[in-house]
Amino acid sequence: MGSAKKSSNTARQTRIAEMRRAEEARDRRNRILTIAVSAVVVAGLVVGGVVLVQSQSGDSDDATASDGATSGKFVAGADGVRTWKGDLSRNHVTKKVSYPAEPPVGGDHNQVWMNCNGDVYTKPLENENAVHSLEHGAVWVTYTDKAPKADVEKLAAKVKKTPYSLMSPDDKQKDPIMLTAWGHQRTVTGADDPNVDEFFEKFVQGEQTPEPGAACTNGLSQ
Secondary structure: OHHHHHHHHHHHHHHHHHHHHHHHHHHHHHHHHHHHHHHHHHHHHHHHHHHHHHHHHHHHHHHHHHOOOEEEEEOOOOOOOOOEEOOOOOOOOOOOOOOOOOOOOOOOEEEOOOOEEEOOOHHHHHHOHHHHHHHHOOOOEEEEEOOOHHHHHHHHHHHHOOOOOEEEEEOOOOOOOEEOOOEEEEEEOOOOOOOHHHHHHHHHOOOOOOOOOOOOOOEEEE
C-alpha cells in the first residue's frame, strides 16, 4: 500500500516537473518572440525614417539635377552625326528638365518611358518621357510642320515596323526631320535619305544604349 502511494507521488511529481519545464519553455519562446517583434518594429521605424529623409532630400536634388547635371557639347562627325561629348545624367525626376538640345539626347528624365515599340505619335511628347525611351536604346524620329507629308508617312511606316523606335512631331527643333538616340543626333533630308537606314542600323539598341534590353512597352502612350 505504502509502495503504491509512493509510486503515485513520484509519478505526480514527474508530471508536475514536466509541466513546469513545458511552461518555462513556452515562457522562453514568448520572450524570444517579443524581442524579435520589437527588433523588427524598431528596424522598421529606422528604415522608414531613412527613406523619409532620402525622399525629402531627393526632392531638392531634382531641381539641381534638372538645372545642371548634364554638361558638355555636341561634336559633329564626318558622317553628319552629332555626338554629345560630356556628361548625360540619368536621374529619375518628377519635374520639368531644361535640356540643352531640342530634341534632347539624354539627361535626367521621368521614371516612365514612352512606349517605343514602333510607336508613332501624332502629338508632341513630353521630353522627359521620351528621353527615358532613348535610355532603353530607342531611336526617336521627330519632324516639324515643314516636313513634307510624304516623308512623314514613309518614316512612320519605317518606325511602325521597327522595335525600339518612336516618332512624334516637334515644332521646336531647328530642322524639319531629325533622328535622335542617346547621346547622338542628326538631321536628314527626307525619308529616302540613306542616312536614315544607317542611323537606325547603328543606334537601335546600339552600343550607346545605357540600358540595353530594357522594355519599350508597358510605358506611357498617348
